[in-house]
Structure formats: structure tokens, C-alpha cells
Amino acid sequence: MDILFYIVIITLPLLASLNVKMTFKKYSTVENSRGLRAEDVARRILDANGLYDTKIEHVGGNLTDHYDPTENVVRLSDATYGKTSVAAIGVAAHECGHVCQHAENYTPIVIRSKIVPAVSICSKFWYFAFLIGVLVFNYARSPFMIYVGIAMFSAVVLFQLVTLPTELNASGRALKTLETESILEADEIAPAKKVLTAAAMTYVTALVTSILQLLRMLAMVNRRR
Numbered sequence: 509m510d511i512l513f514y515i516v517i518i519t520l521p522l523l524a525s526l527n528v529k530m531t532f533k534k535y536s537t538v539e540n541s542r543g544l545r546a547e548d549v550a551r552r553i554l555d556a557n558g559l560y561d562t563k564i565e566h567v568g569g570n571l572t573d574h575y576d577p578t579e580n581v582v583r584l585s586d587a588t589y590g591k592t593s594v595a596a597i598g599v600a601a602h603e604c605g606h607v608c609q610h611a612e613n614y615t616p617i618v619i620r621s622k623i624v625p626a627v628s629i630c631s632k633f634w635y636f637a638f639l640i641g642v643l644v645f646n647y648a649r650s651p652f653m654i655y656v657g658i659a660m661f662s663a664v665v666l667f668q669l670v671t672l673p674t675e676l677n678a679s680g681r682a683l684k685t686l687e688t689e690s691i692l693e694a695d696e697i698a699p700a701k702k703v704l705t706a707a708a709m710t711y712v713t714a715l716v717t718s719i720l721q722l723l724r725m726l727a728m729v730n731r732r733r
Contacts, residue, residue: 513724517717524706524713531706532571535595535699536587540692546588546600553604553685554582562607566590573599575606577621582607594692598700601686602707605678616674620667627667634660638725651729658725665722668715675711679704 547564554562567573567583575582582603588596609617638657645651683701686692692700 513720517721520713520717521710524710528571528703528706528710531703532587532595532599535703536591536593538594538696538699539592540594540597540696542691543592544597544691546584546591546596549597549686549691550582550584550600550604552689552691553601554607556685556689557604557608557611559607559611571599573603575603575610577610580607594696594700595703597686597692598682598703599707601682601691601700602678602704604685605681606674608681609674609678614674614677616670616677620670620674623663623667623670627663630660630663631667634664654729658722658729661718661722661725665715665718668711668718672708672711672715675708679708 547566550564554560554564561580563579563581565581565583566589567585569585570587572585573583573588582600584596584600584603588599606617608614610621634657636657637653637660641651641653641655641657644653682704683697686700687694687697
């Protein structure tokens with residue numbers, strides 16, 4: 509069972525990541541009929557929502573696109589910036605969706621932003637706390653540090669839980685805007701949707717594997733009691 513568990517939690521994220529790369533690569537060859545560049549589409553979406561102060565920058569890397577709320581800048585990666593494919597435009601529109609969420613104080617993204625500092629610490633140290641707890645339990649029969657590790661990992665799961673609707677909402681906003689603003693043609697929306705759906709699945713698999721891992725940790729504690 510342990511081997512099967514590790515196969516699942518390792519394989520699922522890898523498959524999701526591979527699917528994103530393959531889907532993006534496939535539709536990065538499909539140019540939008542209007543010849544619009546991803547950064548131009550992003551600027552258009554931001555301006556249409558009154559977000560004139562949000563900057564758009566080029567960042568190195570492949571699919572490292574993100575919105576930085578601390579500097580109020582949308583950063584588009586090498587695979588997106590300057591590109592005219594429906595895949596690149598879909599990704600750029602998705603990041604603009606995050607900008608709109610922050611501007612509207614969208615509840616899940618507000619929660620996520622508030623817990624980022626704590627989660628950053630928990631994600632780095634939960635394993636050490638849990639491991640120390642197991643070692644202490646073996647000698648002193650005290651489960652305290654085990655529960656500390658579980659609590660820290662639970663914070664990570666909570667972060668992923670609020671991240672999922674945030675990402676899904678941003679993709680939904682992106683697709684709606686691309687259609688209603690006539691940025692993409694009707695037959696170009698479907699490929700963009702496939703790219704964003706593949707990206708969303710990485711968050712789904714991350715949440716599923718983390719929940720499985722949390723349940724396994726809890727089961728381990730119950731067996732030791």
C-alpha cells in the first residue's frame with residue numbers, strides 16, 4: 509500500500525504538468541486570426557477594467573507567467589510575451605483575471621494573500637516537525653510534535669484549497685472576456701479553454717495529492733496511539 513501511495517502522489521502531479529506542457533505546445537502553433545500579441549491583449553483587458561496602473565513586463569522562463577500584487581505587475585514568460593497564439597493569449601488573459609480579483613477583493617484571493625506568510629513557513633518546515641515528532645514519539649511516546657507537523661501541513665492544504673477556486677475563477681473570467689470582447693473568434697475559444705483547463709488540473713492534482721498525504725499522516729498517528 510505504501511508503494512502504491514507514493515506512486516499516486518508522485519505520478520499525478522507529473523502527469524498534470526506534462527499535460528499542461530503538451531497542450532500549450534499544441535495550441536501555441538494556432539495563431540489568432542487578428543494577429544494580436546499576448547501583451548496587447550493583456551493591456552486591453554486591464555484598461556477595459558479600469559486597471560490602467562497595472563504594468564505588463566516580460567519575465568524569463570517557460571510558463572512562468574504570474575501576477576505580482578506587491579508590485580502590481582503582470583509578468584508574461586518567454587512562451588507568452590510577444591506571441592500571437594491562442595494559447596499565449598489565454599494565459600495572458602488568465603493572469604489579468606487575477607488582477608481583477610485583487611481589484612474586486614475576491615474572497616478566495618483575499619484569504620490566500622493573508623495566509624501566504626504563514627503558509628510559506630509551514631511549507632518549508634512541516635516535514636521536519638513531523639519527522640522530529642515521529643522520532644520523539646518512538647522514545648518518549650509524546651505525539652505533540654507530530655500534531656505540530658500535521659497542523660503545519662494542514663495550512664498548506666488550506667492554501668491549496670483556496671487557490672483552486674481562485675485559479676478556476678481567473679480562467680472563467682479570461683474565457684468570458686476573450687469571447688465577449690471579441691478578442692478571439694468562436695473557434696479559437698475552445699483551444700484557449702483547453703490550455704486553461706489543463707493548467708487548472710495541476711491545481712486539482714496538487715490538492716488531491718496533498719489531501720491524500722494529510723489523511724495518511726492522520727492514519728499513521730492513529731496507528732501509533
